[in-house]
Amino acid sequence: MxxxxxxxxxxxxxxxxxxxxxxxxxxxxxxxxxxxxxxxECSVSASGLGFAEYDVFSATPSDSSATITVSCSEATSYSLALHSANGSPQQPLLGSSSDTLAYRLHQDAARTLVWGEGAFALNGSTEGTQEHTLYGRIPEGQNVRVDSYTDLLTVTLEF
Incomplete structure (x- = not known):
């Protein structure tokens, strides 16, 4: 041979x-x-989550939403996690110079699925671009001072 x-x-x-x-x-x-x-190759981008003025005397929660966009060059499974600079991902806080205001991040419009990290991360798959809506809610009945409240949310994309 x-x-x-x-x-x-x-x-x-x-x-x-x-x-x-x-x-x-x-x-x-x-x-x-x-x-x-x-x-x-994947990337993530997000629009800001901004709430209207919070009324401490209102009997209804204050709701808002934002869009998180994931783009991948080929079919890829991924996980999106959110991290709050103030508080935990499952109980983030909007902070001011003198007070904090609790709010929640959700995966669904009904605001029943909490969004955060670990078991609370959102799993998805895409080839191209996929948009996810982030739903925020400030519960009613919080007695806070009039001030500007902010938080820094970090979106982590793992693929």
Missing amino acids: NAVPFSCTWASSGCRAARHPLLRWLAAAALALAAGAAQA
């Missing part, structure tokens, strides 16, 4: 096999595996 030469130069146009059909198939399989090992 004679050895058939096989050469592969990745810097040039790819792998070339000599005349042997088995080596041609192996070279094609090696190229397919190398192409499948490419990593997806």
Whole structure:
């Protein structure tokens, strides 16, 4: 049995096999595996979550929403987690110079699914662009001073 030469130069146009059909198939399989090992590239962006003025005497909560957009270069599963600079992800706080105002982050318009990190992260999959709506709610009945309240939300995308 004679050895058939096989050469592969990745810097040039790819792998070339000599005349042997088995080596041609192996070279094609090696190229397919190398192409499948490419990593997806993903990015995330978000609009701001802004609430209207909070009325301490109102019997209804203050609601708002924002959009989180995930873009991936190829089909990819991912997880979106939210982190609050003030408080925990499941109980974030809007802070001022003298007070805090509790609010919640939700995955659904009915505001029943809390959104945060770990078990509270949102899981998804996309090839291209996928938008997710973030629903915020400040519960009624909080006795706070008149002031400007802020929080810094960080969106973490894992894929």
